[in-house]
Amino acid sequence: MxxxxxxxxxxxxxxxxxxxxxxxxxxxxxxxxxxxxxRDIRYFVDEKEAWIRKAKARVKAAKEKEAAExxxxxxxxxxxxLHDEARRIxxxxxxHYAPLIGVTYGRITIRHQKTxxxxxxxxxxxxxxxxxxxxxxxxxxxxxxHELCHRKVMNHSEKFYREIYRVFPEYDHWNTWLRKHGRExxxxxxx
Numbered sequence: 001m002x003x004x005x006x007x008x009x010x011x012x013x014x015x016x017x018x019x020x021x022x023x024x025x026x027x028x029x030x031x032x033x034x035x036x037x038x039r040d041i042r043y044f045v046d047e048k049e050a051w052i053r054k055a056k057a058r059v060k061a062a063k064e065k066e067a068a069e070x071x072x073x074x075x076x077x078x079x080x081x082l083h084d085e086a087r088r089i090x091x092x093x094x095x096h097y098a099p100l101i102g103v104t105y106g107r108i109t110i111r112h113q114k115t116x117x118x119x120x121x122x123x124x125x126x127x128x129x130x131x132x133x134x135x136x137x138x139x140x141x142x143x144x145x146h147e148l149c150h151r152k153v154m155n156h157s158e159k160f161y162r163e164i165y166r167v168f169p170e171y172d173h174w175n176t177w178l179r180k181h182g183r184e185x186x187x188x189x190x191x
Contacts, residue, residue: 003028003045003052010041018044022055073190079112079130086110086130093144094126100167103151114189117178118143120150134185135178142174 008020008028018036021029032041045052074082087110098105106124112131119127126147132140145168153160164171 003049008045010038012036020045020048020052020055022052022059028052072188074188076190079190082133083110083112083130085133086128089133090128090140090144093141094148097141097145097148097167101145101148101152101163103148105148105151112189114186117182118147120147120154122154124151131185131189134188135181136174138170138174139178142168142171142178145171146175 008030010030010032012032012034015031015033018030018032018041021031023029028045030041030045090110091108094105094108104124105126106121107126109125109127110130111127113127113129116127117129117132121127128143128147132143145164149160149163149167152163161171
């Protein structure tokens with residue numbers, strides 16, 4: 001049984017290859033170059049049918065797990081404790097990595113954001129989420145290195161990631177940990 005064309009959405013762009021993304025149980029996005037025919041897209045999707053079904057099952061299982069887990073919000077007192085801990089620890093980690101990367105930085109601000117782990121402004125000011133204190137220390141280091149590398153390269157190009165890997169070779173491992181567990185940490189935000 002093949003995947004029917006009316007069950008996926010095709011997005012065409014200047015890309016060179018076809019890719020498939022399963023965003024939720026119902027939606028499949030097929031990204032394709034402008035020049036690829038619908039017949040070739042259907043053939044590609046049919047070839048990937050087993051992978052698509054597995055990806056849909058993973059998305060469904062992740063949703064069910066999220067729904068089953070208690071959403072324990074932090075109290076204001078706990079949040080303040082994390083904030084104080086972050087103000088004590090994060091500047092030390094920034095001071096440790098900045099010379100290794102060869103950059104300077106401005107002000108360091110600690111917040112409790114709902115969606116972001118860190119950011120770097122054009123002026124070199126750094127912002128970090130205090131909820132990073134709930135993650136393993138290596139995750140914090142990965143975010144610190146990521147933001148400091150933006151002092152050299154203000155985009156996410158190959159050059160940017162080369163700089164990250166030079167200083168923090170385990171970046172992918174800890175970035176994957178954050179992608180996997182970050183949402184549950186952010187859900188603990190009381191605000």
